Amino acid sequence: MNKTFGGVWIFGDYRDYFQNRITLQLIAKGRELAETLNTGTTVVLLGDQIHQYAMEYVAHGADTVIVADHQNLKEYEVEKYTTLLAQWVKSYQPEIFLAGATSFGREFFPRLAKRLRTGLSADCVDLEVDPESFLLVQTTPAFGGELLAEVVTPDRRPQMATVHPGVFRELPHNAESVGHIIYPEVDVFPEPRVKIVRSKPQRTGKVSLEDASVVIAGGKGLGSKEQFELLYELAELLEGEVGATRPAVLSGWAGEDRLLGQTGKSVNAKLVISIGTSGALQYITGIQGAETVIAINRNPDAPVFRIVDLGLVADAATVLPILLETLRRRL
Numbered sequence: 001m002n003k004t005f006g007g008v009w010i011f012g013d014y015r016d017y018f019q020n021r022i023t024l025q026l027i028a029k030g031r032e033l034a035e036t037l038n039t040g041t042t043v044v045l046l047g048d049q050i051h052q053y054a055m056e057y058v059a060h061g062a063d064t065v066i067v068a069d070h071q072n073l074k075e076y077e078v079e080k081y082t083t084l085l086a087q088w089v090k091s092y093q094p095e096i097f098l099a100g101a102t103s104f105g106r107e108f109f110p111r112l113a114k115r116l117r118t119g120l121s122a123d124c125v126d127l128e129v130d131p132e133s134f135l136l137v138q139t140t141p142a143f144g145g146e147l148l149a150e151v152v153t154p155d156r157r158p159q160m161a162t163v164h165p166g167v168f169r170e171l172p173h174n175a176e177s178v179g180h181i182i183y184p185e186v187d188v189f190p191e192p193r194v195k196i197v198r199s200k201p202q203r204t205g206k207v208s209l210e211d212a213s214v215v216i217a218g219g220k221g222l223g224s225k226e227q228f229e230l231l232y233e234l235a236e237l238l239e240g241e242v243g244a245t246r247p248a249v250l251s252g253w254a255g256e257d258r259l260l261g262q263t264g265k266s267v268n269a270k271l272v273i274s275i276g277t278s279g280a281l282q283y284i285t286g287i288q289g290a291e292t293v294i295a296i297n298r299n300p301d302a303p304v305f306r307i308v309d310l311g312l313v314a315d316a317a318t319v320l321p322i323l324l325e326t327l328r329r330r331l
Helices: 022-037 051-059 078-092 103-116 225-237 246-250 281-287 316-330
Strands: 008-011 041-047 064-069 096-100 120-124 126-129 136-142 147-151 159-163 180-182 214-218 241-244 271-275 292-297 310-313
Touching: 008 022, 022 041, 022 051, 022 096, 022 126, 022 159, 041 051, 041 078, 051 064, 051 180, 064 078, 078 103, 096 103, 103 120, 103 159, 120 136, 136 159, 136 281, 147 281, 214 225, 214 281, 225 241, 225 316, 241 246, 271 316, 292 316
Parallel strands: 008 041, 008 096, 041 064, 064 180, 096 159, 120 159, 214 241, 214 271, 271 292, 292 310
Antiparallel strands: 126 136, 136 147
């Protein structure tokens, strides 16, 4: 391991804190990586009047939180964030720097990697430290999700990756945790080329797909949009949410916000019921964190049956009405 660098960094995305848990998930994984490297876990946090989030990250396992608390950082601006973080990386020299593979992380993290002239693996589904080389092995889908590639950054630092929300499990909140909170002086900002006129959060009033305890996932094997619509009633009866494969989304049966897999969302649900899904790798990466997976498919050789806890070889058009009627009577 190159001793010039040190520390595992996580970018603190505190927007919609109680729904968006990706930072807490990365802190938990970051601690595992840091223990192997015999170093610490640091969260970097940018915003205005954000001390309460720094305390939350310490309670969830961060050893250190570096905070840029300034009124000029109240609204996210990609040039400001990139410039400030590049300065910090050059000053503190972290070994690893992680961010969530959200629309937010996908925008500024590649810019930061380019500024730092280092590598970046996007949409990772696993991270491990090689015990011999001490390099970060970044597992990410490749070739349209048909393969999983293991990527390393041997010569450049930091080793950077974005990670799907829901891949790792957060540590429980511990009010007794103790950590360091650092407030560096922040006074240099580039002249913005784009000005934010106004912004407001999008509210759906529902539990996010990543946080749902039950997920009903549908694929092209359902045969029609009418059959796919039955999944919403099933999800309502089981107090869950509906997810979809890429073919189902492309067919117009579900919106992009319900996409599961490599370019969509990952879930850690207690139960996933996968109906009419073949089990392509890009889809499987989105549900592999579930505690229990049940699959219904009329093809006995469907790849999805290789990863499930319980499989039923049957036509969804036959099974769904029976399942719905049974649940209606019992609930």
